[in-house]
Amino acid sequence: MLAEIITIGDEILIGQIVDTNSAWMATHLNGVGVRVKQISSVSDDKQHILNALAEAHKRADVILITGGLGPTKDDITKKTLAEYFGVGFRSDETALENVKQIFAKYNRPLLDVNIQQAEVPENCEVIYNGNGTAPGMWFDYDGKIYISMPGVPFEMQYMMQETVIPKLEQKFQLPKVIHRTILTVGEGESFLAERIADIENSLPPTIKLAYLPKLGQVRLRLSGYEDKTGDLQKQIDYYTALLVERAGKIVVAQEDIPLEQAILNKMAARNLTLSVAESCTGGYISHLFTQHAGSSQVFFGGAVSYSYELKESILGVKNETLWQYGAVSEPTVTEMVFGALLNFKSDYAIAVTGIAGPGGGMPDKPVGTVWIGVAGGGKSLIKKFTFGSKRIQNIERTAITALGMLNTLLTEVD
Amino acid sequence: MLAEIITIGDEILIGQIVDTNSAWMATHLNGVGVRVKQISSVSDDKQHILNALAEAHKRADVILITGGLGPTKDDITKKTLAEYFGVGFRSDETALENVKQIFAKYNRPLLDVNIQQAEVPENCEVIYNGNGTAPGMWFDYDGKIYISMPGVPFEMQYMMQETVIPKLEQKFQLPKVIHRTILTVGEGESFLAERIADIENSLPPTIKLAYLPKLGQVRLRLSGYEDKTGDLQKQIDYYTALLVERAGKIVVAQEDIPLEQAILNKMAARNLTLSVAESCTGGYISHLFTQHAGSSQVFFGGAVSYSYELKESILGVKNETLWQYGAVSEPTVTEMVFGALLNFKSDYAIAVTGIAGPGGGMPDKPVGTVWIGVAGGGKSLIKKFTFGSKRIQNIERTAITALGMLNTLLTEVD
Structure with a gap:
């Protein structure tokens, strides 16, 4: 079965936002055997949207549309869909009830524009939005399915997971x-x-x-x-x-999970705990772990020590080590990782210190120089790396490399 | 003037990679007054590419194509373009020279597939690739411009900046x-x-x-x-x-920058410093700040205190406060934010503590309950929020809300 994704909104066409929705949708559609044939981003323009719908109709069985469903007047998806299907509007009770409940919960007055969000093309079946006020819409038209969802990622994701994917699986006998x-x-x-x-x-x-x-x-x-x-x-x-x-x-x-989740699983199964001392990754390693539910069973937390002072006061790195060898050095990262074990009382610890860039490089320590230490279970690994010149990539690469080293340490004691 | 972007490659359609190229290209085209009318991602399929080219020809003056130019066997863009234009191939000397130089530089043997990279459709003008072996191609055909570039972001970016944008500006008188x-x-x-x-x-x-x-x-x-x-x-x-x-x-x-960058700019201009005490956001706030170059001027770092112990040992939250009121409470967040100011010696501090979920909810403190405190300049704001049930959204919402509160505090002392 073939699908096509149409994203509506000038913000994609002017490059203001990157279209991450389409990749997310494509992954989840592929997961149930629906192949995405084309992804098109079109402008907030009625005629352009009408053309895109007609073209997609020729190629695909299911057309998924995102964007253009917010409360303000630059949103025209709904009107264009009604024109495309040749129908009028009706007010949907469940959608209106959802809008009312959300505004009641936050104790805010209901405006006309919000009430209008419950107005939908007559021929649509409303898709419940558990994360916002704009209803999603499901249309069965001329042998094809049209699905319209808001462009806000977590609203779209809610609808895909709760309604769209189960409904597609139920309606079509999808090859497993x-x-x-x-x-x-x-x-x-x-x-x-x-x-x-x-x-x-x-x-x-x-x-x-x-x-x-x-x-x-x-x-x-x-x-x-x-x-x-x-x-x-x-x-x-x-x-x-x-x-x-x-x-x-x-x-x-042996499953499709992120690296840090695999490590959390492995450590949780052995009742091991972890803390971190992050300098150049600036909280990114902690964030990787703590974005996952249940991480608090393993992850105690740690320090983001951007300044010399915090490396000393929280981690107990010696002042003379910092001044003699510098913050980006083997002695410093070693004191950081053992300081984390000692002060944060975890079984394992990760420490990183480096020069993420673009500034801060020195002749003997260019941008991209990073020291990583992992320790625990009576063992440790301390290594130096020379990554590239781009800040974000250096942060990500440092984090992934540190996780890989921790995995090695955990595997070796098996 | 209207442009259209066509990205070729199954990796986008199965959701394996997010198409960041299009946003980058759109931003740079907009910068010189070229409006992007549509972005289409199509599969590695000859007929599908031919259709996409023909459709784009009807709508746009300039058609930019990325992807499908690497050395491996699933790349068919070049053959399809030759067929679309009805021309044969020629070997381009400058492109071949570039391939040879790159292989010589890395001391690697030149394979047939690499030599074939210099084969281009007869009617094309080669665009020099300063970051790789695949040549870009510029076609002037039936009153429209076609530009084909590799999908590797930094190869495409090189060509856009060095050749494509200047050439478009020179050829057309573009509106600003x-x-x-x-x-x-x-x-x-x-x-x-x-x-x-x-x-x-x-x-x-x-x-x-x-x-x-x-x-x-x-x-x-x-x-x-x-x-x-x-x-x-x-x-x-x-x-x-x-x-x-x-x-x-x-x-x-009053410019298009991320919220945390705006706060960094504001604080840097006033020589103010910041530290954080993060519980439920688990490093995310630190990461938001530290991803930006120059953040170390303002941001000292802080603590990711997931456990009771770390809230006490690093932040100095009193043991009896934690046991009497709980980690998610007004007294705890207050002690956290003032503990951060005191221990990390910054001018301002942010503290957050909450239940990100999905576990950990209690009848009086459901998942999504979050306390946020910001303090500095002799003032503080401490507030309770009730967000939703999704972990990632709770983390992001808490971070943005905390940044908003810090902005309020910074604005009020203006």
Whole structure:
């Protein structure tokens, strides 16, 4: 089954926002066997939207539209859809009730523009918005399904997860897709590819292997469509086991989860705790862990020590170490990681200190110089890296590298 | 002048990568007065690409294509373009020279696939790639310009900056676009819209106002195309001043920057420093600040205190406060924010403590309960919020709300 995504809004066309919705939707549609044929971003212009709808109608079975459903007058999606379907408007009671409840909850007066949000094209079935006032809309028209959702990511995501995906699965008999992901960290794509080439070449034509590299990690994804034989799951399990055995120590997880989640799972299963001392990553490592539910079982917290003073006062790094070797040095990162273990009383700790850039580089320590230390279980790893010149990439690369080193430490004590 | 962007590659359609190229290109095209009419992502499929090209030809003057130019076998853009233009191939000397130089530099053997990269459609003018081996291509065909570039962001960016933008400016007399963004925080889109309705209605037809809402913030964007009178900048300045005056205290910046950058700028200008004590946001607030270059001038760092112990040991929150009132309480957040000021020795501090969820809720403190404190300059604001049930949104909403409160504190002492 083919889908097409249309995102409406000048903010994408002028480059003010990056369209992350489409990738999210595509991933989730693919997960239930719906293939996305095209993604189009069009302007807040009636005729342009009408053309895009008509073109998508020719190509796809399901047309998903996001954007242009807020309360202000530059939103024209709803009117254009009514014109496209040749229908009038009705006020939807459940949508109005939702608007009223949200405004009551926040004790704010209901304005006319908010009441108008419950006005929908006559032929639509309303999709409940658990995260906002704008209703989503489901249309069954001329043999095709049209789905319109707000552009606010977590409103769209709520509707996709709660209504759209289950409803598509129920309405169409979608071929079952089976994906299986192996997460590896610390080995480049081409080296890994060479090591597993014979396994890859032995895969049956029904099973596809994809390499998904990202920032020091490579995800290996096996996928296939279930057929009449019903053997696919068994086959995918078989090849997963072969790949995991061959890849060895670099395997972090056999499911499609983020690296930090895999580490949290591993540590929670062993009742281990973790703290961090972050300098150049500035809270990013902590954020990676704490965005996940249940992280507080493992993660105690830590220090974001941007200044010399905080490295001393919170982490107990010696003043003379900082002045003699500098903040970005082996002695400092060593004192940071052991200071974290001591002061934060966790079983394991991560410490990072480096020059993220663009400023702060020195002849002997250029931008991108980073020291990472991990310690715990009576062992430690302290390493120096030289990353690039871009600040955000240096922050991300430092974080992922530190997580990879912690994973190594956790694996070695197995 | 109208442009259209076509991105080619299945990796976007399966959601594996987010299309950040298009936003980057759109921003830079807009900067020189080229309006992007549509962005389409299509699959690595010849017929599909041919259709997309033909459709774009009808709508736009300039068609920019990215993706599908690498050395591997699934790249078909070049062949499809030759077929679309009805031409054969030629080997381009400068492109071949570039490939040879790059391989020589890295001391790697030149393979056939690399030599083939210099093969281009006969009717193309090669665009030099300073960051890679794949040449870009410029076509002048049937009154329209077609530009094909690799999908690797920094290769595309090099070509756009060095060749494409200057060449477009030289070839066409482009109208100047003026955008002006006002960043507001803490008032909903519809309330703000009502307050400024009369100003919006008085705008001349040449100036458009857009509302760009995002997580507690609303960006107001005025934009227009310069005409012969040359008055546009003056007019936009005039309406910006009206809007800023009317919006009042909720205005954070009169340029298109993130909220935390606006706060960093404001504090840096006054030589003020900041530290944080984060519980439920788990490092996210620190990360927001530290992702920006130069943040260390203002931001000292702080504590991510997920456990009771760290709230006591780093922040000096009293043990009896935690046990009597709980970690999520007014006394605790108050001690956290003043503890941060005292221990981290900054001029201002932010403290947050709450239940991000999905676990940890209690009858009197459901998931989404958050206490936020900001203090400094002899003043403080301590407030309780009840957000929703989703962890990530609670983290983001808490961070933005805390930033908004800090902005209020900074504005009040003006």
